[in-house]
Amino acid sequence: MTGTPLVELRDYRVSFGKTMAVDGVSLALHPGTTLALVGESGSGKSLTALGIAGLASPAARLSGSLRIDGVEMLGAPERSWRALRGPRIGMVFQEAMGSLNPAMRIGAQIAEAIAAHR
Numbered sequence: 001m002t003g004t005p006l007v008e009l010r011d012y013r014v015s016f017g018k019t020m021a022v023d024g025v026s027l028a029l030h031p032g033t034t035l036a037l038v039g040e041s042g043s044g045k046s047l048t049a050l051g052i053a054g055l056a057s058p059a060a061r062l063s064g065s066l067r068i069d070g071v072e073m074l075g076a077p078e079r080s081w082r083a084l085r086g087p088r089i090g091m092v093f094q095e096a097m098g099s100l101n102p103a104m105r106i107g108a109q110i111a112e113a114i115a116a117h118r
Contacts, residue, residue, distance in 0.1 A: 005028040005070075006031055006068070009064065009066055011065065012025040012065070022047050037049060054073065055091070062074055068084060069088070
């Protein structure tokens, strides 16, 4: 792929004290592509996604590189994250039935959420 990835992780790590929860994840999400985080329960999928959305626990120590639209976001202030959440970044948490309306098409729900943040 060419061009700047929308999201890029390089050697991304999440630890809690001496416990390494995510160890060395690297990935790139380019415009027009789909990426799925797949793994066993407890493998770090949610911690990785929370970090990408800037929602990691304050107790988590993040290291490596997390770039969004080419801008390094690890250590970025909360105001920078707020500018991205909604218009550029969204997340559907586990138990999607609690977050999504089963009577409404998923595309319409995503479009509605984006419009609400513009």
